[in-house]
Amino acid sequence: MSAAATIPDTPLFDRAGSIRGYRINKMAMALGQPVNRAAFKADEEAYLDSFGLSAEEKSAVMGRDWHEMVRLGGNLFFILKISAVDPTPITRIGAAQASMEHEDFLHLRLGKKRNG
Template sequence: MPEHRAIPDTPLFDRDGSILGYELNKMAMALSQAVNRDAFRADEEAYLDRFGLSAAQKRAVLARDWHEMVRLGGNLFFILKIAAVDPTPITQIGAAQAGMSHDDFLYQRLGKQRNG
């Protein structure tokens, strides 16, 4: 990556990221259709295998490792389709991207009161 475009600890979704994450993003976008959401819920591994994800991408999806999915070329707009199946709050994904606990993220980034 050219030095002038590097942002420390921030995966950049550019042409290279798009190529790297093509299968991951195609799989996630397919979750827009109810039949695919049903297939994903029924057998996640089999569903992921249909799209030819890399082993690392597959592990990231199965673990719901949002930061790793983005690092492996996932576009956040497509990754959110995976989150919608569970459903996972977008603030939880934001916390993962920031390397923070969900509670800390809500408090520090959004000014919410801490739980407990």
């Protein structure tokens, strides 16, 4: 299926993405366990190193650059666990993907009333 190439701005998590993002996603998946959440909080870089993340991947995670994490193959369902450890609303992650201000994103994409 080649939908990724035909639907604008809509990356599908296909073979290439799954391979590319394997390390980031594996690291994020592990945050489902309390012991790993504690390790992440105690020393984030050491935790990321233990999953063999590249410098580029580490930088994206440590900078909470959601757009970049997805570009590197991170799948939102896995990397969302980072937002559980370091709380970030999913709409802010969405706004970052869309390169929009959060308020604009809520209004223009999700149809919420401004200031409402």
